[in-house]
């Protein structure tokens with residue numbers, strides 16, 4: 001079994017796992033019309049210090065009076081004390097989140113899920129392939145790897161967006177292009193502005209520009225279904241073993257703690273045994289993808 | 290286990306003593322069916338019943354249960370609920386106790402559920418044996434006998450109830466009656482075994498479960514699921530009445546004109562079309578056939594992978610409740626008997 005759970009010190013399970021802890025919105029960054037990054041800090045200082053997550057884990061975010069939804073933690077555990085959540089407005093809960101402003105309070109419980117198996121990835125090359133909002137869960141792993149750069153061999157980031165304006169964390173991504181310890185490959189499907197000087201083409205086309213060492217690489221993939229389809233195709237063609245391909249799956253979640261039954265895929269609960277699955281797990285569970 | 294016996298004519302007296310351990314609920318008759326209900330008089334209790342409409346699950350995982358109250362400035366707090374309320378459920382069948390033992394697995398684990406756990410601690414269970422009817426297959430599901438999960442369990446041996454004492458609380462109940470319970474004789478044990486053997490023979494339904502995971506693995510693409518999908522109304526009755534279905538939804542209700550509110554959970558069903566629906570309209574189990582297949586797979590196959598046994602206890606309730614007569618035993622038999630025509 002590839003995925004294991006002993007990297008981060010376990011958060012003491014609260015006496016009541018359904019109870020959110022209140023956190024203040026300390027910053028809101030507009031990414032796109034419908035996507036914002038909310039930076040949160042727990043009101044309770046002991047929570048600020050004790051909250052530890054693994055890249056790829058998520059929280060259940062509550063908006064008082066509205067509801068709760070699972071959101072990936074976009075910040076890295078190497079940058080503690082705050083949580084960054086990159087949220088797209090999708091429905092009830094996310095819409096009321098977008099009506100809040102700095103200093104408003106929200107509820108947070110977690111972290112939940114398995115997260116990426118960073119201990120297994122150690123010593124290997126890491127390839128991150130993100131499409132669109134898929135950057136939200138992968139960014140946590142990206143910064144974890146960059147802040148612990150000595151633990152990994154090569155780090156390659158492939159990130160595809162519809163247009164330059166649709167690129168999440170754009171300044172951050174562009175700044176990575178100047179670093180020599182990460183191969184940062186950005187691409188856009190199209191550039192209506194004409195100001196983009198980088199690559200134009202779909203995410204999978206980036207594979208034409210790298211030489212990979214599949215037997216010593218873990219690939220972490222996240223994005224909309226079309227990204228999975230074509231990126232997986234390229235990874236398999238490059239010779240990746242199915243258990244070196246890691247993906248984050250999205251399912252309906254109500255409890256986040258393995259009770260409510262909503263997130264089940266086949267025989268597993270996405271909230272406990274996921275949301276990070278190997279491609280091998282994915283194809284071997286009925287109804288997984 | 291400590292085993293005693295209670296003279297049948299002392300049952301009424303025992304029931305009156307047991308009231309000091311909590312509010313007594315037992316099966317009572319309602320329009321020709323049975324429901325677990327608070328007794329106003331002991332004489333209302335019907336201990337010779339087939340099955341209650343809803344299983345005792347309703348006491349441990351109520352159909353709707355407030356989990357948290359939100360007040361601006363205070364955050365989320367658990368409501369001063371009734372989880373500490375002491376009850377005695379009198380007359381629970383073995384399959385239903387077994388089902389609670391299965392729910393215990395789900396509501397424990399890495400994140401123990403404090404609401405369920407508190408109720409399990411505060412609700413005493415007095416079990417009673419039963420006579421299988423044409424819809425029972427608990428013997429096949431190995432749930433016709435329980436060795437834990439109850440406080441006392443009564444088995445009819447003629448003039449007495451053979452009594453299994455399953456917990457310290459059960460022992461306290463026995464002691465509270467002082468001299469009501471008697472020691473068992475070898476003849477009582479023989480009589481218990483004779484009756485138990487006869488009960489085994491009385492089952493009309495039989496399901497082989499040893500190789501069910503294997504059969505399910507082979508029949509994932511079976512046309513049987515399409516046929517069932519065409520019949521099923523997605524009404525969710527089978528989940529509501531099932532003692533081991535535990536899916537729930539969580540919803541917030543705001544107090545009008547304020548930001549205060551209550552977060553509750555309520556029973557849900559994997560047969561409902563929204564069960565696997567996510568934002569953006571993607572639904573991982575859009576068709577009815579995929580949903581009814583999921584229910585069967587989760588019970589008979591997924592639970593085995595996770596906990597080593599199917600979650601179905603063979604109580605027969607879903608067979609009784611289904612408005613279009615989908616019968617779990619027939620489905621399992623059909624899956625087993627399916628022959629795939631040669632394709633060459």
Ligand SMILES: Cc1cc2nc3c(=O)[nH]c(=O)nc-3n(C[C@H](O)[C@H](O)[C@H](O)COP(=O)(O)OP(=O)(O)OC[C@H]3O[C@@H](n4cnc5c(N)ncnc54)[C@H](O)[C@@H]3O)c2cc1C
Nearest residue numbers: 069070071072087088091092093094136251252253567568
């Ligand atoms: C592990 C995980 C990580 C996620 N990370 C992010 C992220 O970083 N950023 C982001 O913008 N979105 C993320 N999502 C998706 C996000 O949870 C949904 O967009 C959100 O639940 C929509 O809620 P809503 O109330 O606004 O929409 P509505 O459509 O009104 O949803 C109502 C309820 O349905 C459930 N639900 C609906 N859609 C989803 C969904 N896609 N996944 C799970 N439950 C759903 C929720 O319980 C929600 O409260 C993630 C989902 C999962 C499972």
Ligand code: SF4
Nearest residue numbers: 531601602604605607
């Ligand atoms: S699936 Fe049907 S027979 Fe099995 S425990 Fe549930 S209600 Fe009873």
Ligand code: SF4
Nearest residue numbers: 521522524525527611
């Ligand atoms: S009770 Fe019958 S009709 Fe209703 S959801 Fe279950 S299988 Fe379908």
Ligand code: FES
Nearest residue numbers: 256260261263271
């Ligand atoms: S979200 Fe409730 S079981 Fe996974």
